[in-house]
Amino acid sequence: MPELPEVEIVRRGLDQFVVGRRIHTVEVFHPRAIRRHVGGQADFIARLTGQTVDAARRRGKYLWLPVGEDALLAHLGMSGQLLVGPADAPLSPHVRVRFTFDDGGADLRFTDQRTFGHLLVSPDGAQLPAEIAHIAPDPLEDVFDLAWLTARLRTRRTGIKRALLDQSLVSGVGNIYADESLWRVKLHYARGADRLRPGQVAGLMGAVVEVFTEALKDGGTSFDSLYVNVNGESGYFDRSLNVYGRAGEPCPRCGTLIRRDPFMNRSSYYCPFCQRRPRNGRW
DNA sequence: ACTACGTCCTGCTTGC
């Protein structure tokens, strides 16, 4: 569920409450949380203990905290949270990794019910971790290149939503914001990515930026307690969703009932009137 | 090389 806006909210919280502080202790409670750290648990702990957090950066749904030349890289997965709170508070059941700081203030807890998220230390990863070299820039970055994306989409023999969810083409978009963006520009999720005119790609990415910006203003989308900011507070953009999770409800634009289709082992929500299905799967 | 699908994981919801 955390997509770009939710991860950005977390990044801002880390920027405010963690940057500039020196890590005192690192405790790993669940090995799966650092499964992608190549050096193992002892190495993970050793590389972070005593280091000062220099910044909080983000690309798409990944965020990283530069510590000297290295970086602590984080992906929240489905249910990951980075929580800043009283160091003496009892550990909740799903705390996977805990960081304390030299100043004795609030600690940082990586909490993750479904354990799809992970942390790792990226050597020399302060600028851009090598582990995410394949992740394309997100549409809120200065280096985002619309012309490059347009060219890549032209050779893609797949539906536009699959392409939108492919983080090597454009990052930060997940199932919720993909459906919301496609609804805004009246595109069906199965429209051939290679059949879109450049103007349509530009319009779609404009809608993505629009939805991201509005969601950021609302503090992100929270359906339940699984997404919260670093202080444990929920966002309320779910109230502004037009189609996602609204099967059977009227389309806010035309009144036709929203539909839900099975899609990639998940769901696609769309208005069957505003977003016409391609006749032969490619249109 | 490119695309599609299964897998990981837990807890809440739905249905028989």
Next chain:
DNA sequence: TGCAAGCAGGACGTAG
């Protein structure tokens, strides 16, 4: 009522 199946889904490995 109770249990089982369904559902949520990001990213990666593998199959085709």
